[in-house]
Amino acid sequence: MDNKARLEMEIKGITLTPDEINVYLAENSLNATDTYNATDKAQTRKIYETALSILESIGNQPHLMKNYTSDDQTVSQFHENLMARIDQLENKIRKMKIDEDKAANQNGSFFMLFNQ
Template sequence: MTNQERLNIEIKGITLTTDELSVYLAENGLNANDTYNTTDKAQTRKIYEAALSILESIANQPQLMKNYTSDDQTVSQLHENLMARIDQLENKIRKMKIEESKAANTNGSFFMLFDR
């Protein structure tokens, strides 16, 4: 599986061209055709960051923020649901960065600012 295929899994239902996906991946330091490594947490975080960028781009399109009715079904509150998903991704990315920084600081050094 490539990075582009993994990003497509994360943004399922959002249709973008391969060039657009490549740009979002490149902006987050990934090559679209490189193999996705499931054990590389930094690479996974970058995929999430690319997905977040895509969602933020969608959120910047006010013409999409209206209610749709199709066959007696109404799709409403797109904006609220989109913002909730953006918040979820931001929290996930933030937690991953904290976990990565904790893993990087396991060399035994410890600094205590206040001592009682």
């Protein structure tokens, strides 16, 4: 699986052109054709950050912030649901950064504050 396919898993239902996907990935230092490594937490975080960028771009389109009706079903509160998903992704990314910082500090160095 490549980075593009993994990003598409994260943003299911959002239709973007291949060029748009490539730009979003490049903005987060990812190449669309590189192999996705699920054990690489930094790469996973970049995928989430790319998905977050896409959702924020959708959030900047006021014409999408309305209620939709399709086949007698109403999809309402699009904006609230979108903002909730953005908040979820931000929290997940923030938590991943904290976990990475903790792991880095475990192998870090220490210094002596008081020396006699």
